[in-house]
Amino acid sequence: MADATIRCMAVSARRGAPLSLEEISSTALRLMDAGGVEGLSMRKLAAELDVNPMSLYHHVESKEALLAQMCATAAERMHMPPDDDTPWQDQLRALATAYHEHAREHPAMWTYVHLHPELIADRRLPVWETLYRVLRLAGVPESELRRTSDVLHAFVTGFIIGEIQGHMPDDPGEIDRNFDTALNLIINGLAGFAS
Numbered sequence: 001m002a003d004a005t006i007r008c009m010a011v012s013a014r015r016g017a018p019l020s021l022e023e024i025s026s027t028a029l030r031l032m033d034a035g036g037v038e039g040l041s042m043r044k045l046a047a048e049l050d051v052n053p054m055s056l057y058h059h060v061e062s063k064e065a066l067l068a069q070m071c072a073t074a075a076e077r078m079h080m081p082p083d084d085d086t087p088w089q090d091q092l093r094a095l096a097t098a099y100h101e102h103a104r105e106h107p108a109m110w111t112y113v114h115l116h117p118e119l120i121a122d123r124r125l126p127v128w129e130t131l132y133r134v135l136r137l138a139g140v141p142e143s144e145l146r147r148t149s150d151v152l153h154a155f156v157t158g159f160i161i162g163e164i165q166g167h168m169p170d171d172p173g174e175i176d177r178n179f180d181t182a183l184n185l186i187i188n189g190l191a192g193f194a195s
Contacts, residue, residue, distance in 0.1 A: 019051060021059050025073045028066055029109065036108040037067070067112060071119045074109060078102050080130045088137035089187050095130055096156060096183055103160045104175075111164065114157060139194035152186060 027048050032040045042063055046053035060066040081094035103110040113119050122128070131149050140148050159182050162168050168178055 019049065019055060019059060021069065022073070024049065024056060024059055024066070025070045029070050029074060029106065032070070032108050032112075033106055037112050039108075040067075042066075067109075067116075068119055071109060071113050072125075074102065074106060075120070075125055075127060078127060080126050081134070083133060088134050089191075091130075091134045091137065092187060092190070093183055095127070095134060096186070097179075099127065099156060100160060100179055104163070107164050110160070114161070135190070138190045140190070141193075144193075148190075155186065156182070 024045070028040055028045050031044060031048060040063070042056055043053050045066075046056055049056075056066075060069060078098045079094075080098065081091040086094075120127075123132075128149065131152070132145055135145055135148055136142075159179070163170070163175065163178075169175070
């Protein structure tokens with residue numbers, strides 16, 4: 001471990017500070033936001049970080065591994081509604097809004113994730129754990145959690161893809177109203193589990 005740290009420090013010495021995976025991921029996300037997946041290369045990332053490209057490989061084995069790391073890191077930064085006494089409707093609205101905002105802030109990464117669904121398949125990710133908790137509060141039985149969460153995810157994903165691809169008005173006020181309509185449909189539909 002010490003050898004790896006010394007090696008990382010040595011190869012990144014030209015910028016005067018060791019690299020961290022967080023710094024690599026954040027910088028890569030910024031490049032991806034600006035130029036899409038095509039705009040991100042290990043060479044461009046190294047230039048942006050002022051390091052030799054080989055120094056990146058001490059932290060990630062490939063561009064694909066870096067993209068997977070970026071997706072995981074970004075998903076963890078989404079603001080999850082707290083597990084408190086807030087009504088499930090408000091918690092679901094907060095979760096969906098955080099997901100929607102995340103997708104709009106990072107459309108290239110969000111699109112990449114949905115072209116590689118294995119990146120979000122782990123049901124231990126905070127977004128899935130939070131959704132399961134909220135669905136339980138809404139009265140969804142355990143036997144229906146997976147199916148219901150998959151359908152909701154597909155519904156919201158389709159909505160966001162429609163936005164990203166320009167199938168919906170891109171006026172900010174209209175975007176919010178359209179998403180609010182979608183959330184009302186979801187919430188009203190889920191209310192049937194509680195009755």
